[in-house]
Amino acid sequence: MSSVPKGRNQSKEQVIQLYQGAKRIHPKMAKGRFANLRLLMILATQFVFYVVPWFNWSGRQAVLFDIPARHFYIFGLSLGMGDLIYLALLLIISAFGLFWWTTIAGRLWCGYSCPQTVYTEIMLWIDHLVEGDRNKRLKLDKERWNFRKIRIKTIKYLLIFIVCAWTGITFAGWFTPIRELVPAVFTLTAGGGALFAAAFYGFMTWLFAHQMREQVCLHMCPYARFQSAMFDKDTLVISYDTERGEPRGARKKTASKEEIKLGDCINCTMCVQVCPVGIDIRDGLQYQCIGCAACIDACDEIMDKMNYPRGLIRYTTESVLAHEYTDKDIRKRLLRPRVIGYGAVLAAAVAAMIAGISTRETxxxxxxxxxxxxxxxxxxxxxxxxxxxxxxxxxxxxxxxxxxxxxxxxxxxxxxxxxxxxxxxxxxxxxxxxxxxxxxxxxxxxxxxxxxxxxxxxxxxxxxxxxxxxxxxx
Ligand code: SF4
Ligand code: SF4
Known part of the structure; x- marks a missing residue:
């Protein structure tokens, strides 16, 4: 904060804020095909995270990364220190898989599978369940503290605590046998290392997914910054069709387009209200966009209500928007040198991994x-x-x-x-x-x-x- 001294023409001291805290975003819950797809991905990834450590295999935990014993178990596979090469290969596969997929389909990873997106979505479900949809949450935030607000916030934080604590314990259970860890946590006999891992991961889940939310994607995630290097004009991105949508404006549902001389955007701002990072996709492609497709669902719903064709906001490419080809031809542009290059390295790493594991000496x-x-x-x-x-x-x-x-x-x-x-x-x-x-x-x-x-x-x-x-x- 800095203050400007009174001058000849200034009767009052002026206060200029040089720092402004981020405003809490309360996105509206989107419904539609991409919201369903996101839900499926969340269920699939969380099934792996929460349930797989409970599986047994030949009398031991099916998947266990036993770091103190320097031994990893993945179902029938038992990997020791001599097998670190496979860990390196796994990292190469993950990196090139991400590069390859990003070149083809942009930020699908961010929108559907990234743990930050997934846990933020879980926290938003809790917000929605306890406090209600966007308008109720905005109203509650503005309300003075009273018994009702304290009761609602207490229930919400209790639920968040349970989710974060269970997430932390499950995380530790990937490294310590979970069937022994869980009773030990509740009887306070768990080892210090496991307790620290559980508490740390649980705390970070709360901090990143509940407190910081989109701020992590905007200011901390390195992938958000360098992914544009993998984009080209044929990469699938979520875009607003400016030519079709503009000039935007409200109108009656029955109004004919010829009369009103407006584009298809009715300026309802639903696409902005559902956006978890608080941007307006109509302003063009922005690095803050995590590709969650909530704005597509919201806009499609409006288009249906107006009897306009869907797809005012849609997955498309820069080339389509520049009329180089149509949406129907996007698949034909898949085989590009960059896609082939990343794909070749990925295929080679996968082949090396399969060949190595199937012929490895125990x-x-x-x-x-x-x-x-x-x-x-x-x-x-x-x-x-x-x-x-x-x-x-x-x-x-x-x-x-x-x-x-x-x-x-x-x-x-x-x-x-x-x-x-x-x-x-x-x-x-x-x-x-x-x-x-x-x-x-x-x-x-x-x-x-x-x-x-x-x-x-x-x-x-x-x-x-x-x-x-x-x-x-x-
Ligand atoms: S949801 Fe669609 S119609 Fe509504 S403001 Fe956004 S782009 Fe325009
Ligand atoms: S602009 Fe659309 S796709 Fe991007 S983050 Fe917002 S809602 Fe998700």
């Missing part, structure tokens, strides 16, 4: 040369090198491993039991081993040798892993 061995002993003579008079075998069992069953080594006509491997070493499930063991050969074969310098490991689960098929190493000669 036991991995790292061969680490013992740097303290480059080469020594053993009691047979052979040259000997020492190694540490780091054996990682990523399976949920114990595995037995045997090994042999090749590289010289005469070579021996000692340190592993001759009938094999048993590695417990999800464990990493380190075993020192020695490789020896007669001195004539290994002159000065490094010689390539090959370890061949064979492992199998009880009653399972044997698998072989080949690993290269080097032997230092005299």
């Amino acid at each position: 036991l991995n061995v790292d061969i680490i040369k013992d740097r303290g002993v480059m080469v020594r003579e053993n009691n047979q008079g052979w040259l000997e090198n020492a190694y540490n075998l780091r054996i990682i069992n990523d399976s949920e069953k114990e595995q037995r491993i045997t090994a042999k080594v090749s590289g010289f006509d005469e070579i021996s491997l000692t340190g592993l039991p001759s009938d094999g070493l048993t590695v417990p499930p999800k464990e990493t063991v380190t075993v020192p081993v020695q490789v020896a050969t007669i001195p004539e074969y290994a002159d000065k310098g490094s010689h390539p040798i090959v370890f061949e490991f064979t492992y199998r689960e009880a009653g399972g098929e044997p698998h072989t892993i080949i690993e290269k190493a080097s032997f230092i000669g005299e």
Whole structure:
């Protein structure tokens, strides 16, 4: 705030506000096909979030990201630290999936699946359920505090607290067995880490989805800023058809268009009233628009009432609005270089992920040369090198491993039991081993040798892993 001092022509001190707090937006509830689609997406995503952690698989939680044990379980898949590559691939797939989809269909992710949109919508349902639709909420906000207002707000915040608390506990349940966590939370015996995760996520849900709402999309979300780099003039965007709508103006339902000389927009402002970010789509494409399509539903409803064709606000492309082609031809513009490029990287990452997971070894061995002993003579008079075998069992069953080594006509491997070493499930063991050969074969310098490991689960098929190493000669 700054004040302007009194001058010759100023009788009063003038106060200029340099900061203005964001006004609470109370969008009207939209009804229609896109609202139904959004509802379906919310149910689907929340089913995954709230219900999947309760599924069991082979006696354990079906999906569990056990960070302390550095082990992830996804139904039949058991991934350990040796499988971090799949996590990297998953991130690549998510990123390119988003790029690809954004190039084709704009902000569909934001409008239908982004957790910020989904939880904001849930909070709006609670607002609507407890306080009523937009007009009632606006009136209630202006009302002085009285018993009725306190009662309504208390019920609302109680419901919000239950949703946020359950969301936080469920979030923690993706990382800690949820069937043990939930009773432990209620008996106050849960571990500090799990309690912190639940409280933090629950608090952030309240802060982002209830308190900040559209402010997160407007000021915090990086995707909102860089997504325009993926847009082109054939990307699907939600647009107001200015040519058809203008000049806008109120009219009687029975008035003929020829008489009134107005476009199809009756200036009812329903598209603005339903907008969760408080913009007017008639002002053109704006970065604040999250692509929720609530304005399409609202406008279609008005068009139906006026007996005008739907689609004054619709999914379309810049090229259509510039009359380069019609809405019917949008599909023909799908195969564009950018779409093909993102799609190719996405397909390659998905193929690599599928191929990698279907052929992955459930036991991995790292061969680490013992740097303290480059080469020594053993009691047979052979040259000997020492190694540490780091054996990682990523399976949920114990595995037995045997090994042999090749590289010289005469070579021996000692340190592993001759009938094999048993590695417990999800464990990493380190075993020192020695490789020896007669001195004539290994002159000065490094010689390539090959370890061949064979492992199998009880009653399972044997698998072989080949690993290269080097032997230092005299
Ligand atoms: S809902 Fe449709 S008719 Fe009403 S103001 Fe918006 S664009 Fe115009
Ligand atoms: S302008 Fe329409 S699509 Fe964009 S955020 Fe507002 S209601 Fe949703």
